[in-house]
Structure formats: structure tokens, C-alpha cells
Amino acid sequence: MPFTDKDTSARIARARAARIAVPAVCHAEFPSALQRADPLSLLAQQDSGRVPQLLPLRYTRLAASPLSYFHGTALSAAADLAATPRTGFAVQACGDAQLANFGLFAAQGRKLVFDFADFDETLRAPWEWDVKRLAASFEVTAREIGHPAGQRRRTVLAAVESYRLAMHEFARRTPLEIFFAPPDPRTLRTVAAHRLGPARRRASFRHTEIRDGRLKLAARAPWAVAAGRLGGDGDPATLADRLCTVLRPYRRTLGAARRAMLDRYRLADAARAAPGPTSSGARCWVALLVRTDTGDPLLLQLKEARPSVLQEYTGTSALDSPGRRVVAGQRLIQAAGDVFLGWARSPGFDGPARDFHVRGLRDDRGSGDVAAMTPDVLRANARLCGWTVAKAHARTGDALAIAAYLGSGPGFAEAVREFATACADQNERDHAALRRAIRAGRVAAAGS
Structure with missing residues (x-):
């Protein structure tokens, strides 16, 4: 049954009320040290029920770099996001929407598809949690590669603005049109050229x-x-x-x-x-x-x-x-x-x-070499990931209400960029704390 004009007006009114209660600028907030749970305690909490003999390998991987630490700390991220303002609109969230959890696949008919590749944490949750986790992942990744601050800023904004623009587009479409919507072909080609390029093929087995x-x-x-x-x-x-x-x-x-x-x-x-x-x-x-x-x-x-x-x-x-x-x-x-x-x-x-x-188990997943991503390639990935998250949210949430909340300006994207920067800073401190714990013998790692 289609929405009536009265339904549409009510949804837009609810979104506008949310913008008053939770202005875009609020999304820049990152929890203070007093608000945060101890990240090492959260990691230890997840050890329960895992194979004990493999836990040292887990901590070795987490300690390898700030990016590796970011990849493996979805629980800490969830705890931080839970302490941030909520708009009140739920979707089926990925739960760990970061660059490493997207891939290229050959779908039925060998059609190339870019999509989520990991669903371990998926649950119905606030839409903004996926967006903030995604934005932070591009800030952390760009730091790992060594991109300068200006390039990092553009990349994070590209991810969030791609989400906003896509959500406005999906708000005007029917559920069937959203389901079958294709990504921008030029952006997909740029991402595929890197992820499935000669270096990737030589490294495959x-x-x-x-x-x-x-x-x-x-x-x-x-x-x-x-x-x-x-x-x-x-x-x-x-x-x-x-x-x-x-x-x-x-x-x-x-x-x-x-x-x-x-x-x-x-x-x-x-x-x-x-x-x-x-x-x-x-x-x-x-x-x-x-x-x-x-x-x-x-x-x-x-x-x-x-x-x-x-x-x-x-x-x-x-x-x-x-x-x-x-x-x-x-x-x-x-x-x-x-x-x-x-x-x-x-x-x-x-x-x-x-x-x-x-x-x-698909042989054709394309992840690419993150370390070799130029700012332009990383930005193309950011735009494609932002669009993909928006499509998933539009399929499982109220695209019109989310689009109305986001509005037509860059305020939300700028706020989330600030959140991503603060999150990346904290990620580096948490990673350093883990390495200190390993050196002190409080955490057992392989080879420690």
C-alpha cells in the first residue's frame, strides 16, 4: 500500500523534529575518557568462548598497527557509538561498516558487484552508527597509508556526502527501484581497476x-x-x-x-x-x-x-x-x-x-592492496562504500525520513568528519595501550 501525502508529511515532520532535538553538529561528539569503557577490558570480554590456543594470535594481529587494531575492535566501536546522540531512525545495520568489510564479487551472470562482505555484527540499529564507523575507517586507513591531512579530510567527506546524496535519491524511488539500483559505473570501474588489477591477480592463488x-x-x-x-x-x-x-x-x-x-x-x-x-x-x-x-x-x-x-x-x-x-x-x-x-x-x-x-567461499572477492591506494582511489572507495551503505539503509529503513534529517547542506558530513578524526586519535591511543600491555606481560601475544 503506497504512502499517502499525510504519511509523507508526518515522516518529514518527524525528521525535522529530530533535527531540532539532535542537530547535525551533535554528531561531531566523541565520548570522553570518563564516558568510555576500558578497551582492553572489552577485548578480554570477547575472549570468552573463543579457542584459547588462538587468542595470542588474535592479540598479535591487533597489535600490528592502528589499522589492524581498528579492524578488530568492533565492540569498542559499538560502546563508543552508543554514547553518542541518536536520531531515532533504525535500519538493518551492518554493525561493522568499515572499508575492510566491503568487496567486489562476480554475481549471477558474472556481473561485477560491490557490496558488504562481512555480516557478523548485523542488527537493527541507528543508521548513523554505520555512517560514523565507515567515516572513521577511512580516516584510520588514510593515516596508515600516509595521506596528508587535507586528503584525509576530502576522503572522509566523500564517504559521508555520498551517503547523503544517495539517500536523497533513494527517498524519491520505489522499493523495487532501490533494490535494483546500480552504483555509479565510473566509480565502480575506478575501484575495480585497483582491486582486481594485475598486482591482485599475481598475488591470488x-x-x-x-x-x-x-x-x-x-x-x-x-x-x-x-x-x-x-x-x-x-x-x-x-x-x-x-x-x-x-x-x-x-x-x-x-x-x-x-x-x-x-x-x-x-x-x-x-x-x-x-x-x-x-x-x-x-x-x-x-x-x-x-x-x-x-x-x-x-x-x-x-x-x-x-x-x-x-x-x-x-x-x-x-x-x-x-x-x-x-x-x-x-x-x-x-x-x-x-x-x-x-x-x-x-x-x-x-x-x-x-x-x-x-x-x-567465493574466489573472486577483490580487496586490493590498501597500502597502494592513492588519494583518488581511496576516495573512489569512500564514495562507493557510502552509496552501498545508503542503499542497504534505504531498503530496510525510512529513506525519506533519513534524507529529510540529513538536509541539503554539508553540516552532517562536516560533523561526522570531526567524529572520525577524534575516533582515529583515540584508536591510536588504544592501540598504543595494547602494545604496552603486551610488553608488560599483562596480555599474551604470539611470540611475546
Whole structure:
């Protein structure tokens, strides 16, 4: 049923009231030291339930650089964002909308798609949290690369202004038009040229190899490590059976056509995956399935699902299973769906019952070399990420109200840029505190 003029007026009036209650300038605020929770305590809080033998690796990765630390501290970010003003408009948020969590994919028909690549924290939450996290990620990334302050400012503003302009455009479109809206082709080409360029192709590798006459997963650290090579794997002899306890309930979450397709494959090999700082220490496996008649491969990622870092701060009632929450959120905000996306709860995989979300492992994700990004390339990524976040929010929230709140001026973008700068400053201090804790022996890291 379409909105009436009365509905539209009410939504715009609500947005204008929000602008009075929470002016754009308020979004520059970053929590003071007295308002913030201790970031090292928050990191320790997340250690609970992870594989103990992998925790030193987690802290080694977090300590590598301020950017690595930023990648792995979604909980600290959520705690900081929860202390900032809220406009009152909720969307299905990514929950960790940072540059590292976007990728290029070949969708159905080999069409190139730029989209979210990580949904571990997705939950219904204030739209501005994703925008602020995204803006901060570009400030931190630009500092890591060594871009001067003026270039960093332009990049952060590009991300937020792209979001604002896209939201105004989506506010004028129907839900179907939003769903099928394509990104700006010139910006997409600029991003793709870097992410899928010659250097990227030379560095890529196949996930499988022939060993002893059989197709096996290629054990190439840190991407994948053979079972039994790391502590906490359990008995390698029982790994196939334990993974099957995940795959069986996962199969039931697929539609009939996808179940029929999956049933043509059998489990042939598995390896522990080594995800980035955010998920280090969580259980994550790559399963190689082969077609029973031809031996063609199918790669699935089975990743432990945990409660969203946003859950404590939003008051949102999550679904009964963290795995189901991730899958439902991904289906809401991802433009090109994953055919093999599903979830499972396994009562006997590794001690207590654990939740997993499962997806096809795509070889064609383009992440690019961040260190090689020029200011122009990073700005193109900022515009594309801002547009992508706006599209997801427009699909799951009130695009008209958000657009009306944002207005036609640069006030919101300038305020969020200030927030991003303060956040990057604090990120550097928190990273330094972690390194001091490792040197003092209060935090155990690999090789410390």
C-alpha cells in the first residue's frame, strides 16, 4: 500500500523534529575518557568462548598497527557509538561498516558487484552508527597509508556526502527501484581497476591442489591451516564427523532447489580458516565438498556466530540463533545473495552447542592492496562504500525520513568528519595501550 501525502508529511515532520532535538553538529561528539569503557577490558570480554590456543594470535594481529587494531575492535566501536546522540531512525545495520568489510564479487551472470562482505555484527540499529564507523575507517586507513591531512579530510567527506546524496535519491524511488539500483559505473570501474588489477591477480592463488592423486584444500597460512596444525582443533580424525554435525542442520535451512544441489556433493577435506582480527580465535572452517560423479569442487565457509556487538546497546531483540541473525541480516542488506547461505546449531561440534553461519567461499572477492591506494582511489572507495551503505539503509529503513534529517547542506558530513578524526586519535591511543600491555606481560601475544 503506497504512502499517502499525510504519511509523507508526518515522516518529514518527524525528521525535522529530530533535527531540532539532535542537530547535525551533535554528531561531531566523541565520548570522553570518563564516558568510555576500558578497551582492553572489552577485548578480554570477547575472549570468552573463543579457542584459547588462538587468542595470542588474535592479540598479535591487533597489535600490528592502528589499522589492524581498528579492524578488530568492533565492540569498542559499538560502546563508543552508543554514547553518542541518536536520531531515532533504525535500519538493518551492518554493525561493522568499515572499508575492510566491503568487496567486489562476480554475481549471477558474472556481473561485477560491490557490496558488504562481512555480516557478523548485523542488527537493527541507528543508521548513523554505520555512517560514523565507515567515516572513521577511512580516516584510520588514510593515516596508515600516509595521506596528508587535507586528503584525509576530502576522503572522509566523500564517504559521508555520498551517503547523503544517495539517500536523497533513494527517498524519491520505489522499493523495487532501490533494490535494483546500480552504483555509479565510473566509480565502480575506478575501484575495480585497483582491486582486481594485475598486482591482485599475481598475488591470488587457487584454494585447492592435487595431493596424493586427490583434490585437497591448499594449506597456505594464514588463509587456511590443516587440521591438527593448531591447538584447539580437537582430534583431526573426528573432524569430518564434527563438521557433518554442522552441515546436516545447515542443509535444512536451504530451499528445496539448493538442498538438491548440495546433495550432489560430499565432504572431501577441511581446514581451519584464519579470519582477520575481528574473528581471530573464533571457530572457522573451510570445507571442500566434491561432486560425487565428476569431482568438481564446492567450497563452503563454516564460521562460528556469536551475539552481535551491538546487541547490548540497541535494546533490539535478536533472533533465537546468532547464525540465523547473521543470515537474516545478510539477506536484507546484501545486493547479490549467496546461493549457499544458511545457518546451523551444532550440539556436539566442540563442547557446548555452538551456532554457525555457512556461506559459499567465493574466489573472486577483490580487496586490493590498501597500502597502494592513492588519494583518488581511496576516495573512489569512500564514495562507493557510502552509496552501498545508503542503499542497504534505504531498503530496510525510512529513506525519506533519513534524507529529510540529513538536509541539503554539508553540516552532517562536516560533523561526522570531526567524529572520525577524534575516533582515529583515540584508536591510536588504544592501540598504543595494547602494545604496552603486551610488553608488560599483562596480555599474551604470539611470540611475546
